Amino acid sequence: MSIPKETRQILEGLSLDSDFLSSDSSLSDIPNDFDREAEPLLDPTHDSSTKSIELLSPPTTSPPSTPLKQTNLLWPETPRISKPKLPKVSPYFPALLDDPESCLPFPPVDAPLFGLIQEQLAHDPFRLLIATIFLNRTRGGVALPVLFKVFARYPTTDAMATADRTELVSMIHCLGFQNQRARKCISIAQIWQTNPxxxxxxxxxxxxxxxxxxxxxxxxxxxxxxxxxxxxxxxxLPGVGAYSLDSWRIFCRDELRGLATDWKGSGATTDGFVPEWKSVLPQDKELRAYLTWMWLKEGWIWDRHTGDLTPASEKMMKAAQKGGVAHEEDGNWILETSPVRKAPNGFQVD
Known part of the structure; x- marks a missing residue:
């Protein structure tokens, strides 16, 4: 699939290659009964689990013969938790995207942006929520071009609220669960008009x-x-699940409440202001990676289970300043940096 002009412009603005869109998703806001595509109605307030906006797929090549040095981006020995079961999905869904060893680029901590689409939509909370619907359990390379086409066709909340559902379903058919996604988008827009x-x-x-x-x-x-x-x-708002709420809290809530002009705390209006993102404990792996990166910017190692902070070592900060590729193991993000040898106990050593 060719990348639309709007997609290329966003990627160029972030200095990213087109490969940045070859992504998978792992978790979902789509409720368990979303596979019953033939049903005429769903409760728009149905609760849901979480979803991931993953913007890179894991490498498919075999690992190098020389192991990579690994820097744990969370404090060692984080307790393991059982992995949530994925909901049943329709046989017509594009792919089952349960990837236990996902990886993604980890920018240097002095980079202005991490690379999530939420960063681009932070000042437009309506579109940010629509994006979370489109990226539910769907590869970014498929979802984002469709998302930008829908934004072009329905550029305002009013336009989405009056959208012809048949037309919208046709536009997003390739994403799977098109009827439910279309209903969510239109319903959110209609409620936004009367009760934003x-x-x-x-x-x-x-x-x-x-x-x-x-x-x-x-x-x-x-x-x-x-x-x-x-x-x-x-x-x-109908269909807003944990992933959508986490994304909105991190990137939009402070601005809505008039506490700051962006999610980073710029223009804070009160002394001792603490940005909302610092209190979020998301289940989505890309949001966890993003918060790990944000805390490292301030010199802290963040525990994604508890929110506890530990000062980052000088060695850790040097690795974070270089950036690289990180992969997730048992909820911890591991930053791959350089070849090393392994000690007999299995831990990485210099």
């Missing part, structure tokens, strides 16, 4: 970000910022 996310209006999301969160908020209740119960400004 705003500061000081929050809604419950059951069991997000932790189990039992949201149970003390009524299904149709709207809370304000003086209410300390867990609720979120976009949780009333």
């Amino acid at each position: 996310p705003v500061k000081n209006k929050r809604y419950r999301k059951l069991h997000y970000p932790r189990k039992l969160d949201g149970r003390d908020v009524g299904p149709f209740e709207c809370t304000d910022d003086e209410d300390h119960r867990v609720a979120w400004e976009i949780a009333h």
